[in-house]
Amino acid sequence: MAKKHSYRFNPHTLSYERVVVTVRERLKKISFTVAFGLVLGFVFTFLAFHFIDSPKEKMMKRELASYKRDMRQLNTKMKRAEDVLKDLENRDDNIYRTIFEVNQVHTTSAHDYGRTWDSIKGFGSKEQLEFTNDRIAALEERLYEQSVSYDQVYELARTQKDRLVAMPAIMPIAKNRCKLVSGFGNRYHPVLRYSRPHTGVDLAAKTGTPIYATADGVVTEAGRGQGRSGYGVVIVINHGFGYQTLYAHLSEVRARIGQKVKRGEMIGWVGSTGLASGSHLHYEVILNGKHVNPVYYFFNDLTPAEFEEILEAASQENQCLS
Ligand SMILES: [Zn+2]
Structure with a gap:
């Protein structure tokens, strides 16, 4: 294959003249092309990493979203459980314990875990998990306290009933x-x-x-x-x-x-x-x-x-x- 040559039109001589490219110029051109290619490559790789997810990343993101949703639902359910328990505690204090004239056992401060899901909404998964854990622990404590209280109330009801039937209450003759x-x-x-x-x-x-x-x-x-x-x-x-x-x-x-x-x-x-x-x-x-x-x-x-x-x-x- 014949070697290609470049020509340039010279307006002074009104003729085409062969362009002579030196080795130095040739090297400069090559290194510029390589440098440009590298920069372009870096830019593309950077963009790809930041804006285009790999299948694994996509999967992990989906999992994280689903985990957050589950966590939120779990906390909603816990809120309901806390409300039901609060109702049981109120009844225990204001009805059952009043009947038997014994002290109330629940303190108002123990009624709520205190913090709500909304207060830690924007926090990271670690904080959310810790929050949920603490909330479950508080709920367990209250459930235990309530079951002990019901045992006491049951015992009171049982003994008072026995006591009532043991107490002379009528005339021995009509x-x-x-x-x-x-x-x-x-x-x-x-x-x-x-x-x-x-x-x-x-x-x-x-x-x-x-x-x-x-x-x-x-x-x-x-x-x-x-x-x-x-x-x-x-x-x-x-x-x-x-x-x-x-x-x-x-x-x-x-x-x-x-x-x-x-x-x-x-x-x-x-x-x-x-x-x-x-x-x-x-x-x-x-x-x-x-x-x-x-x-x-x-x-x-x-x-x-x-x-x-x-x-x-x-x-x-x-x-x-x-
Ligand atoms: Zn007598």
């Missing part, structure tokens, strides 16, 4: 079939003929009138010969929680020793056995070993007016029927 003739306190004894503490109340009623257990319990004495002089035929019921009731001068017992009885269950019949001046029931309530006024335990089946009347009758310092 109110329209008896009359309170003697109350609690010092009374003149009709047979012994002197004044002494009357440890119960006397309810005058016809022989054979049914007598009822005034609270749930277990019969511990039934019949004669229990070492109680003057009481005649008796029934004693142990109700637990320190409560006992005693029924004396019965004509006959129906309950047996060891028998479990319910409030309102018939346990025997009115009579006048032992030291008694007439047919009646001598009824006692014993709390923690001490005799207490049974009239205060007649609250379940009396109207306020009837209760007033009985209190008035019980306060008369009269002669008891024994």
Whole structure:
């Protein structure tokens, strides 16, 4: 192949003259081309790295976006859980604990984690993860506290219920079939003929009138010969929680020793056995070993007016029927 030559038109000589390129000029041209190529290459590579993602980068970006979305949703769900828990805590404090007259357990500062998702929205993934972690820990703590509280409330409900059924709460004879003739306190004894503490109340009623257990319990004495002089035929019921009731001068017992009885269950019949001046029931309530006024335990089946009347009758310092 023949070597190419360049020619230039010379206006002075009006002829084309051959252009002679020196080696130096040739080298200069080559190095300029190479330098330009390199610069262009760098620029393209730089642009490519910054504005065009590799498939791996695209995938990672998608993952990051999805992770952020999940994190936000997780925090929204946690907010809902916190709100539900807050409601449970409020009910616990203001309803359940109020019923049982016990102190509230939740403090207002513990109600909220405090920071919200919005407050750390623009933060990096590390901060967001830490925030979410702390939030879960706070939620767990509150859940634990709430479950302990519910255990306490459950225990209160259970024991109060047992306590309520163990407490004498009715009259031992239907109110329209008896009359309170003697109350609690010092009374003149009709047979012994002197004044002494009357440890119960006397309810005058016809022989054979049914007598009822005034609270749930277990019969511990039934019949004669229990070492109680003057009481005649008796029934004693142990109700637990320190409560006992005693029924004396019965004509006959129906309950047996060891028998479990319910409030309102018939346990025997009115009579006048032992030291008694007439047919009646001598009824006692014993709390923690001490005799207490049974009239205060007649609250379940009396109207306020009837209760007033009985209190008035019980306060008369009269002669008891024994
Ligand atoms: Zn009596």
